[in-house]
Amino acid sequence: MSEPRTAIVFDADETLIDLRPAVTGALVAVLEEMRRWTPAAAGVSLANLESDWGAVFGALSAAPVQEIRRAALARSLARAGLDEHLDEFAALFFARRFALSRPFPDAVPALAALRPRHLLGLxxxxxxxxxxxxxxxxxxxxxxxxxxxLPKKPAPEFYAAVVTAAGLPPERIVYVGDSPEHDVVAAQRVGLRAVWLNRAGLPRPSGLIPDAEVSTLADLPDLLLDLFGRP
Ligand SMILES: [Mg+2]
Known part of the structure; x- marks a missing residue:
């Protein structure tokens, strides 16, 4: 078979991987452990832990995700005087988060259907x-x-690294993701094509013009035949 002349490159979180239940499950485990350690954690809620992520994200958005999560956990632990135990609680969080991380049901079948024709990247x-x-x-x-x-999206260097890794011209590469800003606008800015995965059926943000929009990864194989031509 000839070498694929197109590459399909995927965002991970909330595109291929159902991250939310994994993060929620990990935060629940952290909260239960906090309550085992001290009665002071009785007044701390899951909503508090979730809001601590939002509170630190803005200031740290360019930092590695592990660092942002540690800063959020530090804030949560301080609510119950447990801030000295950040390392133990971070280890618990990440163990649960990865143990609970799963692809969405449509991910592996779509990758299998795409693989014969396209180079696949993450x-x-x-x-x-x-x-x-x-x-x-x-x-x-x-x-x-x-x-x-490698800097984080939306840095142009991120997508330049995608182009280098694919070894194809940018217009032969499709980036697929759930974030209008990171996965569509920023990818298109460097010449990639972009498919917006809109699982929730959200209204399209004004000015967003993806090369295509899908609500499920199952629609990708046919869509890409349309984008690149049928054999
Ligand atoms: Mg994502």
């Missing part, structure tokens, strides 16, 4: 390593921000 800002999230061996290349000096 390129993420986060720490959802393929092999820790049920996607081992699925990709020709994997790029993780903060490894080998």
């Amino acid at each position: 390129a993420t800002n986060g720490n959802s390593r393929a092999e820790r999230c049920g996607l081992a061996g699925q990709f020709t290349f994997e790029l993780y921000a903060h490894e080998n000096g």
Whole structure:
């Protein structure tokens, strides 16, 4: 078979990987452990832990995700006087978060359907390593921000690294993701094509013009035949 002349590159979190239940489950485990350690944690809620992420994210958005999560956990632990035990609680959080990380049901079947015709890549800002999230061996290349000096999306250098890894002209590469800003606008800015995965059926943000929009990854194989032509 000839070498694929197109590459499909995926965002990880909320595109291929159902991150929310994993993070929620990990936060619940942290909260239960806090309550085992001290009665002072009785007044701390899951909503508090969730809001602590939002409170630190803005100031740290360019930092590695693990660092942002540690800062959020530190804030949560301080609510119950447990801030000296950040390392133990961070270890618990990440163990649960990865143990609970799963691909969406449409992910692996879509990758299997695409693989005969396209080079497949993973390129993420986060720490959802393929092999820790049920996607081992699925990709020709994997790029993780903060490894080998790779900056996070939406830096143009992130997508330039995608182009280099794919070894194809930008217009032969499709980036697929759930974030209008990171996965569509910023990818298109460097010449990639972009598919917006809109699982929730959200209204399209004004000015957003993805090359295509899908509500499920199951629609990708047909869509890409339309974008690149049928054999
Ligand atoms: Mg995402």
